[in-house]
Amino acid sequence: xxxxxxxxxxxxxxxxxxxxxxxxxxxxxxxxxxxxxxxxxxxxxxxxxxxxxxxxxxxxxxxxxxxxxxxxxxxxxxxxxxxxxxxxxxxxxxxxxxxxxxxxxxxxxxxxxxxxxxxxxxxxxxxxxxxxxxxxxxxxxxxxxxxxxxxxxxxxxxxxxxxxxxxxxxxxxxxxxxxxxxxxxxxxxxxxxxxxxxxxxxxxxxxxxxxxxxxxxxxxxxxxxxxxxxxxxxxxxxxxxxxxxxxxxxxxxxxxxxxxxx
Amino acid sequence: xxxxxxxxxxxxxxxxxxxxxxxxxxxxxxxxxxxxxxxxxxxxxxxxxxxxxxxxxxxxxxxxxxxxxxxxxxxxxxxxxxxxxxxxxxxxxxxxxxxxxxxxxxxxxxxxxxxxxxxxxxxxxxxxxxxxxxxxxxxxxxxxxxxxxxxxxxxxxxxxxxxxxxxxxxxxxxxxxxx
Numbered sequence: 001x002x003x004x005x006x007x008x009x010x011x012x013x014x015x016x017x018x019x020x021x022x023x024x025x026x027x028x029x030x031x032x033x034x035x036x037x038x039x040x041x042x043x044x045x046x047x048x049x050x051x052x053x054x055x056x057x058x059x060x061x062x063x064x065x066x067x068x069x070x071x072x073x074x075x076x077x078x079x080x081x082x083x084x085x086x087x088x089x090x091x092x093x094x095x096x097x098x099x100x101x102x103x104x105x106x107x108x109x110x111x112x113x114x115x116x117x118x119x120x121x122x123x124x125x126x127x128x129x130x131x132x133x134x135x136x137x138x139x140x141x142x143x144x145x146x147x148x149x150x151x152x153x154x155x156x157x158x159x160x161x162x163x164x165x166x167x168x169x170x171x172x173x174x175x176x177x178x179x180x181x182x183x184x185x186x187x188x189x190x191x192x193x194x195x196x197x198x199x200x201x202x203x204x205x206x207x208x209x210x211x212x213x214x215x216x217x218x219x220x221x222x223x224x225x226x227x228x229x230x231x232x233x234x235x236x237x238x239x240x241x242x243x244x245x246x247x248x249x250x251x252x253x254x255x256x257x258x259x260x261x262x
Numbered sequence: 263x264x265x266x267x268x269x270x271x272x273x274x275x276x277x278x279x280x281x282x283x284x285x286x287x288x289x290x291x292x293x294x295x296x297x298x299x300x301x302x303x304x305x306x307x308x309x310x311x312x313x314x315x316x317x318x319x320x321x322x323x324x325x326x327x328x329x330x331x332x333x334x335x336x337x338x339x340x341x342x343x344x345x346x347x348x349x350x351x352x353x354x355x356x357x358x359x360x361x362x363x364x365x366x367x368x369x370x371x372x373x374x375x376x377x378x379x380x381x382x383x384x385x386x387x388x389x390x391x392x393x394x395x396x397x398x399x400x401x402x403x404x405x406x407x408x409x410x411x412x413x414x415x416x417x418x419x420x421x422x423x424x425x426x427x428x429x430x431x432x433x434x435x436x437x438x439x440x441x
Binding site for chain 2: 008009010011012013014015016017018029040042043045046047049050052053054055056057058059060061064065067068071074142147198
């Protein structure tokens, strides 16, 4: 390191005047211990500054000294200067008070946090149950609306009904067809049909003069006792349901499960 | 009060660290003027400067055990306490409000104005006016007003590196001018 260069870099003035950064300070103090020249240069600048300040001294108002003396307790034992401007109180007592205050604050904080958390939990639970109740309510409303719509269909003036009864293949089976003679709409209610295999599907037929007419396939995810609109039938004497391969057939090939006349 | 006793700096510090009232008395009598001069250079208002000087001596008394002679002379240590106290006061809310009408360094123009030679005919500031404008402003902002290099760079819109170099260069000139 070039000591002369360092000395004339302005670091001495920065340090002495309190303008150096913490990093610069540490470095400078270390160099002062290491290099007497640097320390001497520092002292020279300090003396210069001090001399100049002494020459430029401005005497403070005379009563100021008394004011200062009034605030200093010169009789305090060495190393125990009482903090000035504060109410003298033993450090232990002050610490004790502070400790309790901090402890109390911590307890309060913990309590409040716990309370907050449990409230939040409760809130979430209530919100969840509320939304599930809301869902149930919506589902119920839908069901009622569906049933009301069905009831209207069944109660129509021009509705003809056919009760499709179980055939020997499945005597327990039962379904109902409602046929609107004006609009020719066909509604099917599945009262009871065994669950078909996954590769099979029920198919509704209208029978006119012994000829089967395709009325559409049933998707039995459907709930019982609900009306499903099938294809329109311009005329029919009877209806029947057969079990066909998945996707249905143009003419019935499978076994007949239910049948009934209009 | 035992006046006219002459202490070496080492003796003085040792006595002060033992909390000797005569030593503190001696310290006040010998240094209060120098420190008051510095404080007055930073704070024009006499009443406020008085308050700061009070604070400074009380702080010297309280902190004397922290003084480390290896790091510099006693006066240097006290000067830094005085400067920090004055800067704290300058930056305190109450003081800012009490001098609202005066220009605060919000742009370069007002900064230059605030270091004009008219009020700066004492102490370090007397030396300061001999510096080039760009240097003077920087020393004034950093030393007398306590702004950090970063703050000054932002305020004057010049790079941080430039602020550092210029302040260093100004300070080296200061040494020559003080002689």
